Amino acid sequence: MNNNVYDCAIIGGGVGGLTLAIQLAGAGRTVILFEKEQYPFHKVCGEYVSMESYDFLERVGMPLSAMDIPIINEVKISSVNGNSFTRKLDLGGFGISRYTLDSTLADIAKNKGVTLLQETKVTGILFEKNLFLISAAQDIYQAKIAIGAYGKRSVVDKIINQRRVKHVSSEKNYVAIKYHVKVELPPNRIELHNFDNGYCGISKVDGGNYCLCYLTKSKNLRDNNNDIKKMEQNVLMKNPFLKKYFTEAVFLYEQPLTISQITFNKRSAVEDHILMLGDSAGSIVPLCGNGMSMAMHASLKAFQLIEQYLDENISRQNLEVLYHNKWNSLFSKRIKTNEYIQYLFGRKLLTNTVIAILKRVPFVTDILINNTHGSKF
Ligand SMILES: Cc1cc2nc3c(=O)[nH]c(=O)nc-3n(C[C@H](O)[C@H](O)[C@H](O)COP(=O)(O)OP(=O)(O)OC[C@H]3O[C@@H](n4cnc5c(N)ncnc54)[C@H](O)[C@@H]3O)c2cc1C
Structure with a gap:
């Protein structure tokens, strides 16, 4: 058992997880991020980023x-x-x-003080006595908040209740x-x-x-x-x-x-008290070239609410309900339009x-x- 209790543990270092880590560390929070690969690496993606996240990326330090x-x-x-x-x-x-984008964000995260564990796959997660216990690389890490930012499919899905991979x-x-x-x-x-x-x-x-x-x-x-x-x-x-x-x-x-x-199944933004970010919360078909912006936008909303929770302005239950509602109000309509277009x-x-x-x-x-x-x- 690692004795540190981190403010936030993030599973997955794609655009969603990395931008959240950078924002939290920039606000002085202790953050640990687990990524199963080693940066820089290539990812299957169309690599077109909607302009909606240009300013946000610059604000988090992407030049x-x-x-x-x-x-x-x-x-x-x-x-x-x-x-x-x-x-x-x-x-x-x-x-x-993605080779350039993810690895540059990872460098920014490290410089902000994020504990970035690469080639480290999360294999278990448990919520006990208001803390998360996360198993990775034969160690157990503790955190007040846990974020699922592991993309569309991961072993983590299998260990979270009610997230059995459907046929x-x-x-x-x-x-x-x-x-x-x-x-x-x-x-x-x-x-x-x-x-x-x-x-x-x-x-x-x-x-x-x-x-x-x-x-x-x-x-x-x-x-x-x-x-x-x-x-x-x-x-x-x-x-x-x-x-x-x-x-x-x-x-x-x-x-x-x-x-x-x-x-491209619809999923849920909160499960077993874990806040889901990006594709882990629900993915949009790539045709509309917007999944990365959605992941980053969700990271901004998650950051704002986590700050309130860590400052003890809202309860855990409020945090979960507010995040769930925010996610749906921001993205549900887009996901629906996307489904129609994908059908065509x-x-x-x-x-x-x-x-x-x-x-x-x-x-x-x-x-x-x-x-x-x-x-x-
Ligand atoms: C074919 C295709 C084309 C696309 N084209 C575009 C596009 O042009 N523009 C766009 O905006 N979006 C596009 N998307 C969608 C976009 O790729 C995703 O929406 C976006 O990457 C989601 O970011 P994320 O941070 O949620 O997850 P990801 O970027 O998938 O990152 C998840 C990370 O978690 C890590 N991970 C997984 N499991 C574990 C574990 N157990 N422990 C530790 N780490 C773990 C993975 O290695 C990965 O690095 C496309 C998707 C597809 C399939």
């Missing part, structure tokens, strides 16, 4: 304006048959690789694949190209590379003998834009980065029809896009 990162203010969308349109984005976003039909089971490539594409544009049972995003990130990342129903991969190259050839390259990119781009990894068994995308006939309609009524596209984005925080 975005001094970095050479592309600002993205237009979107091009194509249907499976290659019918396409381009629109300006009101809010837009910027491109930054998900293969229709709702996805695989995601990411490459960094060199390609000819305007730096201010994100492109989303549909293919049968999936879609692929491509946009510029730091370092002059482009992130090419796609999400597909796992059925596509199974139907192609679990051979990624074969699936790309047989399914993705039926879209003429994707055919061009897969034929002409220079691929920078030997092998793509992949994750499987992705689902990746279906051959439907996307061909929908894109043809959206082309004629561009203001509907603007409404859809605006409903998936929040405002600056």
